[in-house]
Amino acid sequence: MNRTHIPAADRSSPSSTSEAGPGKPQRLGWVLLVLAVSQLMIVLDGTVVNVALPTAQLDLGFDTDQRQWVVTAYALAFGSLLLLGGRLADVWGRRTVFIAGLLGFAVSSAVGGAAVSFGMLVAGRAAQGAFGALLAPAALSLLSSMFTSPQERARAFGVFGAVAGGGAAIGLVLGGVLTEYTSWRWTLYINLFFAAAAAIGAVATIPADRVLGAKPKLDAAGAVLVSLGLVGLVYGLSTAAISGWDDPVTIVTLGVGAVLLVVFLVVEARVADPLLPPRVLADRNRGAAYLTAGLVSLALFSVFLFLTYYLQLLRGYTPLQTGLAFLPLPISIAITSVVIAPRTLPRLGAKALLVGGPLVAAAGLLLLNTISLTSSYWLTIVPALLVLGLGLGHVFSAAPNIATSSLDPRDLGVGSAMVNTSQQVGGAVGTAFLSAIAASTVTVYLRDHGTGAAAQAAAQLASYYAAYLTSVAILTVLAATTVFLLKSERRPSARTNQ
Numbered sequence: 001m002n003r004t005h006i007p008a009a010d011r012s013s014p015s016s017t018s019e020a021g022p023g024k025p026q027r028l029g030w031v032l033l034v035l036a037v038s039q040l041m042i043v044l045d046g047t048v049v050n051v052a053l054p055t056a057q058l059d060l061g062f063d064t065d066q067r068q069w070v071v072t073a074y075a076l077a078f079g080s081l082l083l084l085g086g087r088l089a090d091v092w093g094r095r096t097v098f099i100a101g102l103l104g105f106a107v108s109s110a111v112g113g114a115a116v117s118f119g120m121l122v123a124g125r126a127a128q129g130a131f132g133a134l135l136a137p138a139a140l141s142l143l144s145s146m147f148t149s150p151q152e153r154a155r156a157f158g159v160f161g162a163v164a165g166g167g168a169a170i171g172l173v174l175g176g177v178l179t180e181y182t183s184w185r186w187t188l189y190i191n192l193f194f195a196a197a198a199a200i201g202a203v204a205t206i207p208a209d210r211v212l213g214a215k216p217k218l219d220a221a222g223a224v225l226v227s228l229g230l231v232g233l234v235y236g237l238s239t240a241a242i243s244g245w246d247d248p249v250t251i252v253t254l255g256v257g258a259v260l261l262v263v264f265l266v267v268e269a270r271v272a273d274p275l276l277p278p279r280v281l282a283d284r285n286r287g288a289a290y291l292t293a294g295l296v297s298l299a300l301f302s303v304f305l306f307l308t309y310y311l312q313l314l315r316g317y318t319p320l321q322t323g324l325a326f327l328p329l330p331i332s333i334a335i336t337s338v339v340i341a342p343r344t345l346p347r348l349g350a351k352a353l354l355v356g357g358p359l360v361a362a363a364g365l366l367l368l369n370t371i372s373l374t375s376s377y378w379l380t381i382v383p384a385l386l387v388l389g390l391g392l393g394h395v396f397s398a399a400p401n402i403a404t405s406s407l408d409p410r411d412l413g414v415g416s417a418m419v420n421t422s423q424q425v426g427g428a429v430g431t432a433f434l435s436a437i438a439a440s441t442v443t444v445y446l447r448d449h450g451t452g453a454a455a456q457a458a459a460q461l462a463s464y465y466a467a468y469l470t471s472v473a474i475l476t477v478l479a480a481t482t483v484f485l486l487k488s489e490r491r492p493s494a495r496t497n498q
Helices: 024-045 048-060 068-092 094-113 118-146 150-181 186-205 220-243 248-268 278-282 284-314 319-325 328-348 350-368 377-405 409-449 453-485
Strands: none
Touching: 024 048, 024 094, 024 118, 024 150, 024 186, 048 068, 048 118, 048 150, 048 186, 048 319, 068 094, 068 118, 068 220, 068 409, 094 118, 094 186, 094 409, 118 150, 118 377, 118 409, 150 186, 150 284, 150 319, 150 328, 150 377, 220 248, 220 409, 278 284, 278 409, 284 319, 284 350, 284 377, 284 409, 284 453, 328 350, 328 377, 350 377, 350 453, 377 409, 409 453
8 A cells, every 4th residue: 555655754854852861761751841831832822711701701790792802812923923923933042932822821810810901811812823823833843853753753743633633623622611700810820831841841742943054044025925824814704703704804914914924925935044835835735734723723713613612502501511522533533543543544544544544434423414403412522522623633643743754854844834824824715704604694594484483593503504514515525625736755764664
């Protein structure tokens, strides 16, 4: 059988980390724990604060129409600065940028948690996003550079994928527990413990950066263009989810963002040290991994969004009960990523995982499409989440591995950032696009069936069905595209794997 070759990362790079030396397996285990904790902190922050927003609003006294900015400020800063953060890891050193990101994230979380006004809370969230944009690509590039054998990489990316895929659901549970039993402020303060543990662990276990050649220069023009372009794109998509695709602000910001990103690509092809070297995007396997990461995130966000609505609005679950109801998903993702995927990846190859994973996830969404107003949680929702996690776990384990495995060592930071950027943009697109489909479905249903209470509930169900079926179609097309896009290479020899 033809299998995709996953070569080991080259360690002779600018700002590369040295080998772990004696006791390498034990040290790498601690390194993996440190990187996983940092990734968990970042992913948690995407959802843990959401549950606490109503309580924070009452405490600080801001309006409901302002509430979205607590979420949007983080997403804007994080999504727009990821590529810059990845390049800074290449220029300044991955360990240095990783630790700086941890410390900055901790301070920003403390500012947000101590907020005495709406503006202070939003500023803290924006700063969290900015430092998260340093932290996320540095962590992934460290993972790729330090775990070099196929076996090590499969295990490490499995753990990382489990955290990336399941952390958002865990955030819903943690947010509900902290808000209900302590204070909404602890949804931010909790990051101080994560960051402190990871920073201490990084100093103790990650070797200092070594410079083995000339550092690339920082492309200032490219950094400005891509950051502003991604701001326009992410903000436009966030506006579309709230105000619709025909809103003037949505149209203008999306248009400006798209133009700036096109100009950015033109500039990158002409400068000596580009922020995003064209070679990073030219590889077909890497392109397939980026595309898969983005579109699978779209599907995952649809589950979080519409299943939350279903459980709370139609079934009467509390926020904490809703978070607990999601737990089968991160459990399934974790088991798949950590136990199953590291075994299936060497045997079946990356192509099988990146084609089969989305199809299995689509099957889980089809199971969710059978929910009704009287569905059994254990007989309908739990099986759907378990199947969904089985598919997503394979993707979250394989996609970052493939995206970073054949990168030029000088580009590990920015190449890793592209994985995060794909996921962020995919999630934002999914939220906006599927929300628009759901809203139009409700409108058509109520027009045809009246506006009574029964019709309202049925219209909501119909909107969830439309969103899930759209996600199924997207994942199916993704799998078919990946068949042609992802190259199958001969199985590497034993000598290559050493």
